Amino acid sequence: MVFSSLEFIFIFLPVFLIAYSASEKKYRNIVLVVSSIIAGYAVFGVLHLTSILNIALYLAAVFWLLFESCTAPEKRYRCDVIIIASAVAGYVLFHDHGLFKPVPVLIFLLTTGFLLAHAYSSTRIEYQNLVIFTGSVLFYSFGVKKPVYILLFLLTVLLNFIVAQFIENSRYVKKLWLFFGIVFNFWWLIFFKYWTFGTENINNIFHQSLTLKNIILPIGISFYTFQNVSYIIDIYRGKAKAEKNLVNYGAYITMFPQLIAGPIVTFDHVAKELKSRTHTIAQVEDGLKTFTIGLGYKVLIANQIGGLWSDISMIGYESISSRLAWLGIFAYSFQLYFDFCGYSLMAIGLGRVMGFELPKNFDHPYMSLTMTEFWRRWHMTLGSWFKDYIYIPLGGNRKGEGRMVFNMLVVWLFTGLWHGASWNFVLWGLVLFIIIMTEKFWTGKTLNRIKPLGHLYMLIIIPVTWLLFAITDFHELGIYFKRLIPFLPQKTFAIMDKDYAFYWTKYWKYFAAALLFSTRIPEAVYKKIKHSILTAILLILVFCAAVYCMYRGMDDPFMYFRF
Known part of the structure; x- marks a missing residue:
């Protein structure tokens, strides 16, 4: 389950x-009525669960909750x-899964009993944190669908x-x-993310035949590992006080808006809000607007x-022109930014609602x-983590x-490896290190002083x-680089005449939107008209258009989930 899925928007949320x-x-009451209408539409209109029994159970539950x-x-x-x-959760777990x-069944009944007892005896904020903890674990469970990963996730929460x-x-x-x-947390990250990579390289370098295990990476392990480690380090440094309530700590680590792809949140950032926070209509409205923009x-x-990058991958890098190669890598750059930035905005919006x-x-x-400035603005919470806990x-x-x-070399090699267990990520981190050091000692001042030159430089870099x-494949990477620089010697394959023109005609409107929303102009306009009727109408249209695209199957998983 992901934020950009019908199941999340119309059922879970x-x-x-x-x-x-x-x-x-x-x-x-208003939340119950609106949420019931949305969930009802999903159950009956989208999933078509329109039997008389389902309708009767749904209406009985809604009217009972309204009465209560x-x-x-x-x-x-x-x-x-x-x-x-x-x-509802029991039906999904036992009937659907x-x-x-x-x-x-025993674990489910014991958990339900604990939740009922805690809900009845807890304060308001403790109950809300319990809902966050429980709901987030369910959200994670629907995503990983493997009991062992769920148990590992809960074990890391308890042990830290x-x-x-x-x-x-x-x-x-x-x-x-x-x-x-630290060893406990990073052991699991190393095992799931780097064990196969390490075994392959040992076999290749030392001509061994160690068994390769097909290990599936648990969703979000890179993110929640970093949060757990930052927490215990901050306690050691005296920067934060250890949380005495397990439910509160569980709510911090598992909070579903940022659980599987960030932002990486340090404990001191939310410690006060875990114990006391306010909820207002204005806050909820602002959060939902931010979520919709994301x-x-x-x-x-x-x-x-991103469809252009997929099209090029299907064609084969050998069979594209130089112009289409540049168009494709620009498309990938925009796709990565709006995919990850969109997720972060959705997470921030949902966090604000809560x-x-x-x-x-x-x-x-x-x-x-400059690239130095770029990495102060891109995935800022990851950069802060590496600065505070490594650099x-x-x-x-x-x-x-x-x-x-x-x-700096250590930080950038770790940055590369954090993103993936493959040599291309190591190379990527090393290249970024070289570029940033070059800017620091040689080109940075000139690029910052002559802004058109700086923008042109970044347009290429x-x-x-x-x-x-x-x-990830170095052979394929070499082919693509040669396509970017057409005068380099390379094999000639059949290339569609004016392929770049065909794909530009197909995707130009998305390039225009991506270029515009990469600037500060839309944000400046939004701040001025944020509370107007026009903004509300536009965001409703954006939401409806997004839902329609998801309904048509255009709900690709978030790219950063694989990290």
């Missing part, structure tokens, strides 16, 4: 909001919502919660507990312009004048120029570096 708003009496919302005490209404939500076995307590309360063995926590970025720009201010992750990076602990720029260069990121 409405049910989650009904449960989350159960403690907000002034909002829960108006008459029941808050804590009883919470339990009503959990009973309904558990019934075939998990009707003694152990899963315990390790943080030991770090804070130990006098002499803080470093030992910190070391244990949805439009993903579905209406990234997915559409009362959290998640950190900004992009700041118009394609308007940068500065290594000494930063405090130990001389030579040590600074070495520290951005797509070329993304090419290293996009193609």
Whole structure:
């Protein structure tokens, strides 16, 4: 399940909001009515589950919750919502996924009992954090669909919660507990993400025949590993206090808006909001607007312009002209930006609906004048993580120029490997390091001073570096590079006459939209008309267009999920 899917927008999100708003009496009726209409449309209009029994059960649940919302005490209404939500989740798990076995049923019943007990005895904020924790685990479960990955995910939450307590309360063995926590977290990341890569290279270099395991990477492991590690390090440094409530910590790590592709959120950023936050109509409205803009970025720009890169991959790199090769890598560059930026905006918007201010992750990076500036604006939370937990602990720029260069090399090699277990990512990180060091010692001041030159430089360097990121096979990568530079010697294959003109005619409108929304112009206009009727109408149209595209099957998975 992903944000840009009909299941998320029309089923998961409405049910989650009904449960989350159960403690907000002034909002829960309107949330219940609107969410029920949306979920009903999905169940009956999209999934066509129109049997008399389904309709009767749906109406009975809605009217019961409406009646209880108006008459029941808050804590009883919470339990009503959990009973309904558990019934829906049980149907999906046991009927749709075939998990009707003694152990899963027992775990499900025990979990439901715990949720009911906690919902009845907890404060309002504790209940809302419980809904976030539980809903996020369900969201993750629907995505990975493997019980072992779900158990591992919950184990990492529990163990890091315990390790943080030991770090804070130990006098002499803080470093030992910190070391244990870091090794535990990174061991699983190394095993799932790099084990096969390492085994392949050992076999090739030392002519061994070690068994290669087909290990599937759990969704989001790179992101939640970094959050867990940042948490225990911050506790060790005294930057944050260890969270004493497991549900609160679970809500922080598992929070579904940022769970599987960021932004990477440090604990101190949300610690206060986990214990006290407000919910207003204005806040919800702003969050939904931000979510819709992100949805439009993903579905209406990234997915559409990404079609050109898919077309080129289907044709074969040997059979495209130089102009089409450049057009293709520009398309990939725009697709990657609007895909990931769109996800981040959707996450920030959903966080705002729940009362959290998640950190900004992009700041118009394609308007940068240098690659150094670009990486201050692109995936900003990842850059901050590497700076705070790798670069500065290594000494930063405090130990001389030579040590600074070495520290930067380490950071960029780690950045490359973090993005993928393949030599092209190592090469990509190394090339970025060379470019950034060249800017620091030679070209940077000139590029920043002469802005047209800086923009022209980035117009070439951005797509070329993304090419290293996009193609994992070095042979295919070499072919594509030769296509970009036509005077290099290369094999000649049949190329469609004026292929670039054909594809430009097909995709030019998406290039125009991508170029416009890469600038600050739309953001400046949006800030001026944000609260107008025109903005509301435009965003409703964007939402409807995105839903239509998803209904037609244009709901590609987010590109950063593979990291």
